[in-house]
Amino acid sequence: MTIARVEMVADTAVGADRPDDRALDHEFAAGAEGSLERLYRSVSPLVHTLALRALGDATEAEDVTQQTFVSAWRTREGYDPDRGSARGWVVGIARRRIADALEARTRERRRLEAVRDESPPAIADPLAAETERILVRGEVERLGPPRDQIVSLAFFEGRTHEQIAERLQMPLGTVKSHLRRSLLALRRGLEAADASL
Amino acid sequence: MRHCDDETLAALALGEPVDAADATHVESCDTCARELSALRATAASLVDAGTSGPLVAPPTSVWAGIAAEVASEAEPRPAPVVPLTAARGARRRREPGHMFRPWVVGAAAAAGVVIGAFGISLLTRDTVPEQTLVAQAALSDLASEADAGTARVEQRSDGTEVLVVDTTVPSDPDGALEVWLIDPDVVGMVSLGFLTGDHGEFEIPAGYDVVSFPIVDISVEPADGDPTHSGDSITRGILES
Numbered sequence: 150m151t152i153a154r155v156e157m158v159a160d161t162a163v164g165a166d167r168p169d170d171r172a173l174d175h176e177f178a179a180g181a182e183g184s185l186e187r188l189y190r191s192v193s194p195l196v197h198t199l200a201l202r203a204l205g206d207a208t209e210a211e212d213v214t215q216q217t218f219v220s221a222w223r224t225r226e227g228y229d230p231d232r233g234s235a236r237g238w239v240v241g242i243a244r245r246r247i248a249d250a251l252e253a254r255t256r257e258r259r260r261l262e263a264v265r266d267e268s269p270p271a272i273a274d275p276l277a278a279e280t281e282r283i284l285v286r287g288e289v290e291r292l293g294p295p296r297d298q299i300v301s302l303a304f305f306e307g308r309t310h311e312q313i314a315e316r317l318q319m320p321l322g323t324v325k326s327h328l329r330r331s332l333l334a335l336r337r338g339l340e341a342a343d344a345s346l
Numbered sequence: 347m348r349h350c351d352d353e354t355l356a357a358l359a360l361g362e363p364v365d366a367a368d369a370t371h372v373e374s375c376d377t378c379a380r381e382l383s384a385l386r387a388t389a390a391s392l393v394d395a396g397t398s399g400p401l402v403a404p405p406t407s408v409w410a411g412i413a414a415e416v417a418s419e420a421e422p423r424p425a426p427v428v429p430l431t432a433a434r435g436a437r438r439r440r441e442p443g444h445m446f447r448p449w450v451v452g453a454a455a456a457a458g459v460v461i462g463a464f465g466i467s468l469l470t471r472d473t474v475p476e477q478t479l480v481a482q483a484a485l486s487d488l489a490s491e492a493d494a495g496t497a498r499v500e501q502r503s504d505g506t507e508v509l510v511v512d513t514t515v516p517s518d519p520d521g522a523l524e525v526w527l528i529d530p531d532v533v534g535m536v537s538l539g540f541l542t543g544d545h546g547e548f549e550i551p552a553g554y555d556v557v558s559f560p561i562v563d564i565s566v567e568p569a570d571g572d573p574t575h576s577g578d579s580i581t582r583g584i585l586e587s
Contacts, residue, residue: 335388
């Protein structure tokens with residue numbers, strides 16, 4: 150009993166595991182009004198950044214983002230909230246759209262090269278590593294305040310726990326507790342993100 | 347000894363000091379060592395993500411484009427349901443042109459999935475979860491206006507809301523009895539499932555609540571494959587908190 154109570158207190162202090170996301174998953178599956186917009190607010194920066202880095206073209210990235218969400222809405226009956234988050238599902242659609250756009254581009258380039266009789270350049274794949282980094286960024290953003298900021302300061306900006314505590318006017322123990330719980334949540338989140346692709 | 351708890355493993359992965367007993371345990375326990383290694387990998391991927399720039403939100407024109415595309419395929423159509431005063435004798439099937447908007451059908455289909463899952467969980471559950479009464483309604487037979495039982499909305503301990511219907515079902519209905527929640531304008535509605543006896547329990551899908559959908563409606567649905575409301579309501583009641 151004592152252990153359970155201590156964990157409950159910690160949960161209240163540090164924030165439970167994104168119950169809003171679960172509600173949104175079910176609302177989106179049911180086609181509830183406003184659910185697409187809320188999903189868009191939540192995951193469009195991740196989708197747009199993935200498209201932008203992969204395609205390197207602002208117009209194409211915006212087009213892929215738009216088509217991803219339209220497609221998600223039209224095919225939502227194929228989405229099952231019991232099998233994963235709507236976020237993960239949308240990112241999966243986005244990655245297929247991006248792959249399609251790259252594929253179309255490769256075909257076009259090969260066609261031109263055949264005409265010019267040039268050999269194709271070696272295709273490097275720095276994209277996979279960058280995609281992974283963007284997905285991690287997306288998971289951090291999803292933690293929500295104050296955990297997203299604490300994790301950004303600790304890992305992206307290399308601040309010490311003491312510096313973070315001072316900057317956010319937060320007890321040092323609370324900062325450490327947020328970081329531990331964020332790490333656990335991110336591990337689960339990244340596993341789920343990988344599983345849904 | 348017991349395995350290390352998650353918090354302890356996270357502390358180790360972050361390079362924080364932990365109890366000596368935990369530190370010793372993790373060195374000799376494969377399970378805990380594997381967990382620790384996975385958490386360290388997560389920490390390393392966070393450091394790596396720092397080399398990439400922050401996420402870039404799309405310009406507002408993108409949402410406008412999505413909203414326009416989605417709106418163009420969901421044009422409102424006339425209200426398909428008979429008014430509250432409709433009597434059972436007034437049997438009329440809607441014309442095919444008066445189909446529901448697609449999202450209502452989608453919502454009904456999704457609700458079916460949820461109810462299916464809930465039915466299984468009811469069968470496998472050992473103890474009855476705690477419940478709170480959210481709203482209730484007295485049901486009336488629409489033909490005779492006689493008392494036809496009750497409907498209650500209960501909130502389970504896990505937050506889901508369930509519609510519990512107790513009514514006397516006709517001994518020989520002309521089809522299956524379907525339970526709906528309908529909004530006050532009798533325009534929007536959601537199917538909760540089929541009533542197969544005098545007592546039925548139906549999970550209310552997330553996004554629907556008794557304030558927005560206060561009318562409980564039981565309709566007779568012929569087996570014609572049409573997922574929309576037949577217009578043949580036999581019992582109704584209004585939920586009050």
